[in-house]
Amino acid sequence: MTRPRPRPDIAHALARVGWARIEHQPRPHSVVIAGAGIAGLRAAERLRERGFDGQIVFIGEEPHKPYNRTPLSKQLLARTGRLGDLKLPVFSDLDAVWRLGTRALGLDVARNRLLLARGEEVEYDGLVIATGVEARHLPGTPVWSDHVWTLRDMADARGLSRRLADGARHIAVIGTGFIGCEIASSLRGRGLDVTVIGRGNALMSSAIGKQVGGLMTRLHRNNQVTLLLGRNPVRWATADSLTERPRSGAGVSIWLDDGGRVDADVAVVAVGALPATRWLQGSGLDITDGVLTGPTTHAVYMDGTTPALAPSVVAAGDVARWPNLLFDWTPRRVEHWITASEHGQAAADALLLGPDQASAFTPTPRFWTEQFGVRLQGVGRPGLADACCLAEGSTKALEFVAVYTRQGVVVGAVSANAGARLLEYADLIGWPLDAASPAGMPVSRTPMATV
Amino acid sequence: MSFTGPVPVSGTVTGSMPIPTTPIPTTGPRYPLASQATHLDPGPMTGPVPTASLAPSLGPAGSDTGSGVVVPSASLPVPAERTGPLVVGSGTGPRPAMGTGPLDVAPLARLGGSAVGRQSGRSAFQPNQRRRPGGPRRRSEPAVVSVDNNRCHLYAICQQEAPSSFLLAEDHRLYYDAAPPSHQMASVRQAARLCPMQAITLENGGR
Numbered sequence: 180m181t182r183p184r185p186r187p188d189i190a191h192a193l194a195r196v197g198w199a200r201i202e203h204q205p206r207p208h209s210v211v212i213a214g215a216g217i218a219g220l221r222a223a224e225r226l227r228e229r230g231f232d233g234q235i236v237f238i239g240e241e242p243h244k245p246y247n248r249t250p251l252s253k254q255l256l257a258r259t260g261r262l263g264d265l266k267l268p269v270f271s272d273l274d275a276v277w278r279l280g281t282r283a284l285g286l287d288v289a290r291n292r293l294l295l296a297r298g299e300e301v302e303y304d305g306l307v308i309a310t311g312v313e314a315r316h317l318p319g320t321p322v323w324s325d326h327v328w329t330l331r332d333m334a335d336a337r338g339l340s341r342r343l344a345d346g347a348r349h350i351a352v353i354g355t356g357f358i359g360c361e362i363a364s365s366l367r368g369r370g371l372d373v374t375v376i377g378r379g380n381a382l383m384s385s386a387i388g389k390q391v392g393g394l395m396t397r398l399h400r401n402n403q404v405t406l407l408l409g410r411n412p413v414r415w416a417t418a419d420s421l422t423e424r425p426r427s428g429a430g431v432s433i434w435l436d437d438g439g440r441v442d443a444d445v446a447v448v449a450v451g452a453l454p455a456t457r458w459l460q461g462s463g464l465d466i467t468d469g470v471l472t473g474p475t476t477h478a479v480y481m482d483g484t485t486p487a488l489a490p491s492v493v494a495a496g497d498v499a500r501w502p503n504l505l506f507d508w509t510p511r512r513v514e515h516w517i518t519a520s521e522h523g524q525a526a527a528d529a530l531l532l533g534p535d536q537a538s539a540f541t542p543t544p545r546f547w548t549e550q551f552g553v554r555l556q557g558v559g560r561p562g563l564a565d566a567c568c569l570a571e572g573s574t575k576a577l578e579f580v581a582v583y584t585r586q587g588v589v590v591g592a593v594s595a596n597a598g599a600r601l602l603e604y605a606d607l608i609g610w611p612l613d614a615a616s617p618a619g620m621p622v623s624r625t626p627m628a629t630v
Numbered sequence: 631m632s633f634t635g636p637v638p639v640s641g642t643v644t645g646s647m648p649i650p651t652t653p654i655p656t657t658g659p660r661y662p663l664a665s666q667a668t669h670l671d672p673g674p675m676t677g678p679v680p681t682a683s684l685a686p687s688l689g690p691a692g693s694d695t696g697s698g699v700v701v702p703s704a705s706l707p708v709p710a711e712r713t714g715p716l717v718v719g720s721g722t723g724p725r726p727a728m729g730t731g732p733l734d735v736a737p738l739a740r741l742g743g744s745a746v747g748r749q750s751g752r753s754a755f756q757p758n759q760r761r762r763p764g765g766p767r768r769r770s771e772p773a774v775v776s777v778d779n780n781r782c783h784l785y786a787i788c789q790q791e792a793p794s795s796f797l798l799a800e801d802h803r804l805y806y807d808a809a810p811p812s813h814q815m816a817s818v819r820q821a822a823r824l825c826p827m828q829a830i831t832l833e834n835g836g837r
């Protein structure tokens with residue numbers, strides 16, 4: 180399109196205005212962020228950083244503004260931290276409308292509207308879906324009981340803490356993921372008796388493999404956590420149940436599939452999480468295990484029978500399932516706090532740029548956890564690996580870096596008490612772990628022994 | 631409804647090769663590890679983490695590398711022994727190994743301006759030349775960055791986000807620039823956002 184050369188007469192001035200109108204792409208005036216968590220917060224912050232001056236509306240189910248969830252199972256439960264530690268820094272003026280205590284109930288992609296209670300509709304030009312995940316339950320678990328808890332948000336943390344302060348001595352933790360292990364460590368640090376019940380044979384093995392998981396298992400055992408691994412709960416009884424009460428006077432009794440029984444004052448169920456997508460049912464978005472998006476974080480919806488990208492809907496954080504092209508084209512969810520922050524930022528950029536111009540979101544996933552004073556940190560997706568080797572350090576001293584490979588290609592690394600050393604390994608992701616690789620890799624190929 | 635076909639592609643990303651997400655650092659070696667090859671413990675990997683292994687990538691230890699480099703004096707100001715909540719829970723089990731040195735943070739600015747002495751041939755802190763392309767460190771600016779000694783658990787996320795302003799050194803201490811130049815502030819802010827312990831505070835939001 181070539182513009183006519185401007186000439187200083189009124190007709191041409193008018194024509195120029197016409198051109199400007201045609202070329203002007205209306206910018207989104209209103210962005211709605213569903214889910215006031217870390218991903219939503221960082222999306223809003225990034226929108227303002229980029230100079231977006233329209234309206235930002237948060238629709239958040241919790242009555243709080245975004246806070247840091249990660250200390251809930253660590254400092255808060257261990258009582259080494261304060262509530263103020265949950266504060267998050269924000270470096271630009273968000274000037275947002277906060278609709279807290281408000282649940283999004285539905286989405287009309289075709290009409291650009293979010294549906295709330297009492298038939299209210301909120302129109303948007305851009306929507307960020309950041310509703311995170313909800314704690315999963317095992318079938319048959321008496322979730323309503325005052326003796327059975329999950330830990331996802333502040334309300335859970337408060338309720339659980341109150342229950343624990345009520346003279347609880349023995350706590351059963353169901354689940355051997357990060358959160359279950361952190362809970363065990365925090366409570367053990369308070370001198371409480373902790374029993375961990377889990378399906379796998381090593382703690383956190385789905386995330387960090389059975390070798391490093393085995394080391395952590397030993398750490399927990401050495402710290403007098405009772406581990407009942409390779410077992411599942413099959414029956415429950417709670418003191419406040421009408422039908423089945425524990426005979427021993429315990430708060431909760433859990434029968435296991437090996438015939439054993441655990442009596443405890445409180446049980447905490449930490450068996451993973453499910454994406455909070457129920458409100459998106461029937462919206463046309465693909466919500467099998469999270470909101471499916473393309474590499475740019477734009478949501479995939481069904482346009483008739485063909486999948487297409489919704490230019491005004493992006494998803495970020497734990498709820499989103501997207502292909503991280505750093506690894507491959509398989510869409511996956513990531514439940515890490517740092518990644519959720521970066522995801523929110525990328526989603527905001529994607530919303531402003533549109534699916535054609537936005538670049539693919541290809542973060543190196545990073546996570547950390549701290550248990551019994553051991554700072555475990557990871558990059559990449561160690562869970563995808565088929566092999567794991569010790570790169571440096573000593574497993575005995577619990578100060579090491581382990582590198583994870585899939586078909587010889589590095590997919591991740593995990594360090595214990597050696598955060599600074601991990602940095603260098605992040606760069607190796609995607610390259611073969613081989614002395615002849617372009618990286619000239621010096622990493623030892625000693626396979627890590629299973630403990 | 632479930633979508634199983636290929637994800638619709640948009641943008642210019644194609645192919646299956648890894649996409650580098652971080653800008654390639656200046657002209658130094660693309661893979662910093664390569665320069666450490668000889669320093670990794672070649673044995674059965676049971677000894678302690680080799681403490682000298684980071685040194686080669688930090689530039690020549692012996693040479694006076696000029697004005698951009700802050701060299702600590704022989705007597706580094708040693709921050710107080712940490713008293714924070716990093717305590718191992720159970721009293722009875724064997725205490726898991728921690729880093730050997732005190733877990734400490736120290737603002738770089740406070741190290742600057744001091745003499746150019748050396749500690750036994752190898753200084754405890756050698757600013758990373760490759761990662762420190764900036765000019766001479768300005769010493770007069772007021773501190774805007776502070777790291778809470780009691781909160782920082784040395785995860786080094788800050789160093790990943792802002793390598794020219796944070797350095798987790800081999801002595802298990804975090805060195806940081808308390809008054810980073812303005813063009814670094816965006817990455818310092820990102821470091822403060824992503825710090826797992828939320829230990830980094832910026833005065834007036836870093837502006």
Ligand SMILES: Cc1cc2nc3c(=O)[nH]c(=O)nc-3n(C[C@H](O)[C@H](O)[C@H](O)COP(=O)(O)OP(=O)(O)OC[C@H]3O[C@@H](n4cnc5c(N)ncnc54)[C@H](O)[C@@H]3O)c2cc1C
Pocket residue numbers: 213214215216217218219238239240241248249250251252281282283284309310311312330331332358455458495496497498513514515516517519545546547548549
């Ligand atoms: C106890 C605990 C410890 C953790 N520790 C670590 C750790 O050490 N390291 C790590 O990397 N990660 C950790 N994580 C994971 C990390 O917290 C998450 O990855 C991160 O919070 C994800 O952010 P998000 O914004 O995607 O989702 P969330 O933080 O879950 O935010 C989603 C928000 O949306 C709200 N919402 C849900 N449905 C609706 C709806 N229909 N309408 C409106 N609002 C809705 C929810 O109430 C919630 O407030 C931990 C998580 C927990 C629970």
Ligand code: SF4
Pocket residue numbers: 777781782783784785786787788789796798804824825826827828829830
């Ligand atoms: S990211 Fe935070 S906790 Fe980690 S080293 Fe930096 S300041 Fe310390």
